[in-house]
Amino acid sequence: MQKKSVAVSIGDLNGIGIEIALRSHERIKEMVEPIYCVDDAMVTQAAKLLGLEVPSDFHTAKVCNNVFEIRPAHITKEAGGYSYRSFFKAIELCVNGFCDAMLTLPIHKKAWEKADVKYKGHTDALRDRFQADAIMMLGCEKMYVALYCEHIALKEVANHLTYAKFYKFLEDFYRCVTLRENEKVAVLGLNPHSGDGGVLGDEEIEIIQPAIGAINAKLGKDIFEGAIVPDIAFTPKVRQNYRYFIALYHDQGLAPLKALYFDESINVSLNLPIMRVSVDHGTAFDIAYKGKNPSNLSYINAIEYLMT
């Protein structure tokens, strides 16, 4: 089987992304054909700072003509703007069919802000670029969590939950993942104890359960199960039954996920015309360019996800 070609957006060059890319190249080139969206002059500068060699088969795609000074662990406009351009380069390589998928290394949101990038992060930008309801899913082989609500204030969550949107979310989700035979997907409730029969909130009765019932009926099989009591959903016994979890809001899903699998997790964007994965960590300025050999577990897992 031919290896997939993966466009790697290089992230914020003041952070740990480039070190991970350089150090992991030997390993990931066995799995995929990586194309790094970064200019050679910048790779050379970073490698020198890191005391690493640039591998001879470290294939790059030109991002722009700007050469700037890497300032380890600093939030700079230059690194912010560059990471944004690298990201869009990777998108275009996929859109044009030159690459099969993209992998994003971490950007720094404040650096994007400094560079006047109008998006809060990768997912926002992807939604706008493709005008599609991207679904954010995080996790690792043992457990993936897809988020119905993402980056909104907690007090807005209940207002965002409507039958029509939730039904469509489940439908989109189902189309984007490959389930095993008889595999079920866990759908969490919104409220403590999933509302306890309506006493602690009625969204389970009014929205979540009817949407699950309707989508299962449409699919002709009971794929989605719920509303599962949120603080029970991630206990060891329940986790045995599921690989995929639908969380209603950000921290409901990500606090347990990161408590259990912080280092291993990756971030997948579902429901887009292109395939995109990301590492699930930040720029880690505290250890950038310090010879600390940052963990590449999330990076490797992201590559492995692309191979499934």
Place this chain on the structure above:
Amino acid sequence: MQKKSVAVSIGDLNGIGIEIALRSHERIKEMVEPIYCVDDAMVTQAAKLLGLEVPSDFHTAKVCNNVFEIRPAHITKEAGGYSYRSFFKAIELCVNGFCDAMLTLPIHKKAWEKADVKYKGHTDALRDRFQADAIMMLGCEKMYVALYCEHIALKEVANHLTYAKFYKFLEDFYRCVTLRENEKVAVLGLNPHSGDGGVLGDEEIEIIQPAIGAINAKLGKDIFEGAIVPDIAFTPKVRQNYRYFIALYHDQGLAPLKALYFDESINVSLNLPIMRVSVDHGTAFDIAYKGKNPSNLSYINAIEYLMT
């Protein structure tokens, strides 16, 4: 040192509580002086169903004259009413100074409902009995989570968060726990990324951080730290720094806790005139009276908490 005397409310006799009490008696009597709030006729009936002997030193306190048929794994009015009376017996043993603390075995909420008990559960009833703002804290030695909001719908959480109430909560909490030298307490944010500087909600800036600042100033030391990003608070690295966590709402704290320490956790009621602990599991009708030897880890840990 004299052993503490502990009133054990027996819970729903159709569930696993009595089996745990009988099987663990030899072990816990080494640690405390247990007084079981259950009538001898009921213990004898349960023991017979379980095929267990009643230990000769299984000291009981009379609950009432009602003898009824134990119906394993059934929700009955009789078992509901009895568990309620056993619970109040245990409270009174503490209030009267006959016992030093109480431990509650699990009740079935629907059975309380059937028996026309006006409370939703133990904590509600304790609040009413003592007219006090009981604080619900769950966890085990490695990690305790105290809940600012408990059993309310998610959409009500943000409305419940006010500066005055939150400040008082931190003050009460501090008075009720014994911290080690230089020990800090983690206080979570309400919103994803703790609001990201106000972009995803402003409760951190308006309420949580000012309340933390004010209470630390009053205490004259930086006891409380936050607002900690909720989905980062329970990662292995952050957990190394804290034993106590203040969660803003039910599932924010309990989903990660139960993902990590489901079997071991106990439930402690802080801020009451009496000391009360509870197991953190339910009646487990699926394994009640089936010779499955239910785990007593939570029960033993609850007893151990009373010894600290």
